């Protein structure tokens with residue numbers, strides 16, 4: 234376990250010298266506003282970031298849901314350093330490096346039974362688009378080429394590839410690209426039902442029936458046209474939406490009944506976030522494919538992957554003529570540095586028992602989340618594993634503004650939280666200590682009171 238640094242040092246200690254900010258086009262950022270008041274991170278260790286003006290920031294979000302073992306962990310850093318000096322790169326087409334095979338095997342050992350093939354890419358977005366392609370290739374290989382339709386879910390986030398934004402259900406991520414997203418896609422209703430489930434601890438009681446919309450969609454289009462359903466077991470990026478009790482089981486049941494592939498996008502929920510290796514293991518519902526990224530390397534080197542049942546691999550590989558079986562792959566699939574980082578990361582998760590640690594902190598965490606109840610600005614509190622969603626009443630005419638202001642003020646206060654719409658999301662590294670949990674929620678509580 235990393236040692237815990239002293240908490241805040243929230244006052245600037247030095248005047249930063251900054252590079253020109255003009256040239257970089259920042260992703261998912263209000264560029265003009267950021268460049269007028271930048272927040273620059275220059276170092277990190279354990280639970281803390283350091284800003285370029287020398288402040289320590291407690292990381293309440295594991296970066297972007299990805300630094301599950303905490304920052305700059307020496308075993309991972311050392312593995313990357315060592316690998317960079319031994320084999321910096323190896324082409325993955327018709328050649329390979331042994332670490333990628335080793336990592337594939339290690340990943341499958343954490344997966345639910347039956348998920349035992351791994352295809353590597355570099356990000357969650359690539360994993361999602363890869364999974365969609367594998368689904369199409371699978372149905373072609375099986376002699377059912379009319380199965381081309383995908384079903385995602387409203388408010389779902391599946392990255393930013395054309396496949397991902399098509400099956401994703403966040404309108405803002407599609408609206409600038411209208412006309413060229415995938416044509417045969419439907420979206421299930423989302424499962425957020427504040428009227429019935431507000432302030433639920435863990436999985437909400439009401440809403441398994443939201444899964445029944447899948448039956449209606451299948452009936453409308455015909456099961457023989459549907460390739461796959463893709464959902465996040467817990468929707469993260471849209472603002473922490475938990476699956477109602479019985480919902481995932483029902484989705485699984487319907488997919489099985491109609492022979493439709495079920496893909497769980499576990500880019501956020503993977504690697505201990507919910508107090509179990511994956512959402513699939515937490516909820517005990519096994520999909521046909523899982524997409525993963527982020528925590529696989531503790532975010533040190535970009536990597537993503539699709540994990541699939543061997544039946545999917547076998548169908549595609551064995552049905553094709555000799556030669557390449559799947560016309561898909563990336564220059565950096567199974568990159569040696571990412572694979573080395575991944576192996577060291579999985580060792581660390583195992584050696585420090587971090588998934589169990591997240592589970593053992595879950596109840597303390599849930600108490601801290603629900604202790605926020607009482608502010609008139611908070612309309613819902615949600616928790617699962619080491620994830621919290623704190624939903625605020627939107628400011629009239631300015632959706633998202635209040636939560637964004639909380640993010641800014643918490644950052645000033647030395648705590649990193651994430652705002653998405655009107656929800657504050659917290660998801661710290663799994664090494665978090667109880668006093669740090671207290672500090673995060675105290676900052677959020679204080680800040681919510683401060684903002685209008």
Ligand code: PLP
Nearest residue numbers: 356357358390391392498500501
């Ligand atoms: N899928 C889910 C569920 C995610 O939460 C994310 C990112 O947050 C992605 C896919 C996309 O991952 P990336 O940003 O690595 O492309």
